[in-house]
Amino acid sequence: MLDYALLDALAAVVRHGSFDRAASALNVTPSAVSQRVKLLEERMGSVLVKRGQPCVATASGALLCRHTERVRLLEAELTGHVPALSAALGDAWPTLRVAVNDDSVGTWFIDAVAAFCVEREMLLDLVIDDQDHTAQRIRDGSVQGAVTTQAEPVQGCRSTRLGRMRYLAVCSSDFMARYFAEGVSRESLRRAPCIEFNPKDQLQKRFVRRITRAEVDPPLHWIPHVAGFLRSCLNGLGWGMCPERMVAEHLARGELVEMAAGRHLDVDLYWQSWRLSIGWLDDFGTMLKRRASQFLD
Secondary structure, eight states: OOOHHHHHHHHHHHHHSSHHHHHHHHTSOHHHHHHHHHHHHHHHTSOOEEOSSSOEEOHHHHHHHHHHHHHHHHHHHHHHHOGGGHHHHOSOOOEEEEEEOHHHHHHTHHHHHHHHHHHHTOEEEEEEOOTTTHHHHHHTTSOSEEEESOOSOOTTEEEEEEEEEEEEEEEOHHHHHHHOTTOSOHHHHHHSOEEESSTTOOHHHHHHHHHHSSOOOOOEEEOOSHHHHHHHHHTTSOBEEEEHHHHHHHHHTTSSEESSTTOOEEEEEEEEEESSOOHHHHHHHHHHHHHHTTTOO
């Protein structure tokens, strides 16, 4: 029999990225969490967590984390069908932990899922990561689903296409006049300050390569906040790739201009979740695909 007190400690360390935060979530001491993970590793005969900042699961640890999260979801579903179990299993709402990119959260994802979560009394725990990296979160067992650019299913998961987000290269009109009066070229892109979300953000580099077929090294602002990123473009700090849905009104009012009309970037998004059939998780995926079609191309 698996010891779920030990598995819960492992899952908490991977979910929160540290032993201290896992201890706080479980309402025990960091030493207790460390002892439980160490005991589980001894019983399994392998290292389950790579200690670091953050802590991440090994391949064996990820398998155990996925198992633990599935048991939680199955218990939550069972409680819904057998109310008498609430006292034994706890009366808390089920929680769905999803990895999703910040642009989706800022434009369409919350609008798409809110009504479902309210109706089903389900809690969201969102893990924000770049859309090219969210699949790793489901791979390591720290989430139950992910909005990702990866079409190929992660092992043990199913993949469903949600739609396409369109990104436009935008800047303020003053910025356009200052740096791109003679057009968007390799030289002007090399001189013009660029805004990037974080080191994982490759959209600006993809746009530059599409325009110039070369690598350039412009001055960079790092703005890891979706609203701050947009404000930076509006205030002339630099240029950046923004979701069309986010900037449409600003373009219509002339607060932003598109740097190269027709040279947009399209990003296909997919929903990946466990292949294991769990009623409300399956329902969430079905709902998300239907609702996403109203927001994505």
